[in-house]
Amino acid sequence: MTKPVIAITTGEPAGIGPEISIRGAACCHEMARPVLIGDYTGLKQLASKMDAGIELLKLDMTKWNPDILSEREGSIGVIDSPLLVPAIPGHLDARNGKPVLSFMDIAINGAQTGKFDAVVTAPVQKSTINDAGIPFTGHTEYFAEKTGTKRVVMMLAGLVEKNSLQNNYMLRVALATTHLPLKEVSQSITEESLLETASIVNHELQTRFGIESPHILMTGLNPHAGENGYLGDEEIRVINPAIRKLRSRNINVSGPFPADTLFQPHYLEHADCVIAMYHDQGLPVLKYATFGHGVNITLGLPIIRTSVDHGTALDIASKGLGLASHGSMIEAIRIAAEMALSSKKRKRIVE
Known part of the structure; x- marks a missing residue:
């Protein structure tokens, strides 16, 4: 069975989200075709500092062809959604509140239109989005609202x-x-x-x-x-x-x-x-019992959405790369991939 395409929103750019998203995606090629959603320039700079062997491949949503991820085995797809100002690790900036929401919007739309088989979300800083003038209570509520889901x-x-x-x-x-x-x-x-x-x-x-x-x-x-x-x-x-x-x-x-x-x-x-x-x-x-590899899953949505079980960890991000654990991100991608495959299998049986 074809490996599922998993969209990964990279979360609060000043936190550990971008790092754990890249590291998690790099570890999951055997189970999925990962696609990051975030600021391509910033992610590319970050990846080069982490590991020169990590290849980020810019993708075009208007000419969608996920097969290129299979052809370029080992590469990580990226949908570019630019920040308004460069991120400084550990330092929040309300000007990037709207771009962070855009990451989610791209992921939700892509999942609803069949481009993505599942969505994995890195943690966001709710205060940054609210400080940008947008009422926001969390991923769960936002995904429910955007998909028109009454109860999740x-x-x-x-x-x-x-x-x-x-x-x-x-x-x-x-x-x-x-x-x-x-x-x-x-x-x-x-x-x-x-x-x-x-x-x-x-x-x-x-x-x-x-x-x-x-x-x-x-x-x-x-x-x-x-x-x-x-x-x-x-x-x-x-x-x-x-x-x-x-x-x-x-x-x-x-x-x-x-x-x-x-x-x-x-x-x-x-x-x-x-x-x-x-x-x-x-x-x-x-x-x-499971911290560090637990996963948050939103049930009841018309799309699959999982997330890590921790926050943005601004304090860790401010200290530099290599200190954040990406275990929960790996599990979130793994479970999302398994859910996507199970859903496809059941759909074929029903049909």
Whole structure:
């Protein structure tokens, strides 16, 4: 099967995004045909400082021919989207806020029109975009808006490596709510929202990950999953009814489980995803177990989008090249490529 074309937006130019994008792309030729989206001049200068053997190939979106990437094996394609001012590592400049958004727009359009099989995003600095006068809350919300998607689900994933006596397993954690103040979480969890979230997770695990019969675990909201109503009644009023309805729709969901005991290998090794009720209930566990090679995945979009599990690391960028880890970028590209191949395989079967 032809290797998928993966667009990589290079993120905040003053952070580590450009470096890890180049390094990640250079490591992934066996699994994908990488195409960077960013300032070609700056990326070329950066690549020459990193490794003289890295070849960047400027591509023209108006005369799109991804086969050239196969013909020039080992080269990294670049779609040029110039910055307004040269980037200085570690120093933000609001004048580059709009160009960073342009990276995303090119990637989204290219994925929607079939030029790219998936999109991987390097981290952006939200404040730079907002300082440029553009309201921006994050990649997830921006991709949802630009693709006209009503509801998306944030899922992080990473391989948990065990010792020689235990099996490695893929830990996936999806969120019922995302970036909300804790006091707003309870009122935001409804039976309808849980039905939508779990349905999206189940569908994406089937279509994007090739898991025919996913098993999903769902946490409770309260300590001890409410202790039969003594520590809160959201489990009784909302979560249990949602789980019953999901099962009636042949979606294999178990729970609600107390979050403090659910994240153990003997539960997780036999599950395909955990749905946590809020951000800091599920993600601290995943990031502790997989940080440095975890991946952020947006479910529910009409296109495939993955990202690294960390921020722009301006402090690291300011200290020079070679200090930033690109492990998460490699994993983001790998998972995006696998999702793209799985989607194509399923589409052929359906057709």
